[in-house]
Amino acid sequence: MSDNTKDFQFRKDDKDKAFDIAVMKKYVQTKQELDKLLEVLITPFIQNKSVRILDACCGIGHIIYWLRQISPQSTFAGFDSTPYLIDEAKQLCPYDNVEFKVADVHKLHEVYEPKSFDITINWKTLSWLPRYEPAMKELVQVTRQHIFLSSLFFDGDIDFEIKVREYQSEAGKEGFNAYYNVYSYPRFEDYCYSLGAKAVVPSDFEIGIDLPPPAYNRMGTYTVRLEDGRRLQICGAVVHNWKVIRIDL
Numbered sequence: 001m002s003d004n005t006k007d008f009q010f011r012k013d014d015k016d017k018a019f020d021i022a023v024m025k026k027y028v029q030t031k032q033e034l035d036k037l038l039e040v041l042i043t044p045f046i047q048n049k050s051v052r053i054l055d056a057c058c059g060i061g062h063i064i065y066w067l068r069q070i071s072p073q074s075t076f077a078g079f080d081s082t083p084y085l086i087d088e089a090k091q092l093c094p095y096d097n098v099e100f101k102v103a104d105v106h107k108l109h110e111v112y113e114p115k116s117f118d119i120t121i122n123w124k125t126l127s128w129l130p131r132y133e134p135a136m137k138e139l140v141q142v143t144r145q146h147i148f149l150s151s152l153f154f155d156g157d158i159d160f161e162i163k164v165r166e167y168q169s170e171a172g173k174e175g176f177n178a179y180y181n182v183y184s185y186p187r188f189e190d191y192c193y194s195l196g197a198k199a200v201v202p203s204d205f206e207i208g209i210d211l212p213p214p215a216y217n218r219m220g221t222y223t224v225r226l227e228d229g230r231r232l233q234i235c236g237a238v239v240h241n242w243k244v245i246r247i248d249l
Helices: 017-029 033-046 062-070 083-092 105-110 133-142 185-194
Strands: 052-056 075-080 098-102 117-122 143-154 199-204 221-225 231-235 242-248
Touching: 017 062, 017 083, 033 062, 033 117, 033 143, 033 242, 052 062, 052 133, 062 075, 062 083, 075 083, 083 098, 105 133, 117 133, 133 143, 133 185, 143 185, 185 199
Parallel strands: 052 075, 052 117, 075 098, 117 143
Antiparallel strands: 143 242, 199 242, 221 231
């Protein structure tokens, strides 16, 4: 993966603030199918338990909003690099057992002590970074037991670096405004073991509902039905091959 990101404009300043917040609020109004899979997988690790949970790159905090209902006795922390998203998160989850802050996933060691959290969640983030290795190092460093993450993966020995420029977005007018990378799963798994993982447990995600193309001329998820009844999940021109992965430490 290339490190050349000088033309990368993802969420630059507040130019796309209203659009970003409106999209993420839909995740609260209607629980996403991928989020439902996370709940199924994580519930045995948090239900009827008191654990400390980090939502890394939390957006407006919708994952914490849902998981707090499963484990109200746990404590939650969330961070995102975008201040206006953290402002929204604080409004969505104004609870004593929840805290939010602005932070960079690549510099967690400056914010949290090693092994501060029992469980860390990193949801729909890695494919939107220039590369996953620096972030994974930080996530492992602050986590004691388990990491749950979702990202786009290919089962072969190939990484795909995909940069997107949405001309209808304010950030896209100045350069590429998003990554939609698809990573080699075997290499990602090997990398997790090199960081000290005891087990890496993948779950493939297949969406079970039909989604229409977005009405706006921006990236947005829709589905195409195959002859065998399965659905391809597509965003723009990128097929979303989601995996949800549990990493045991």
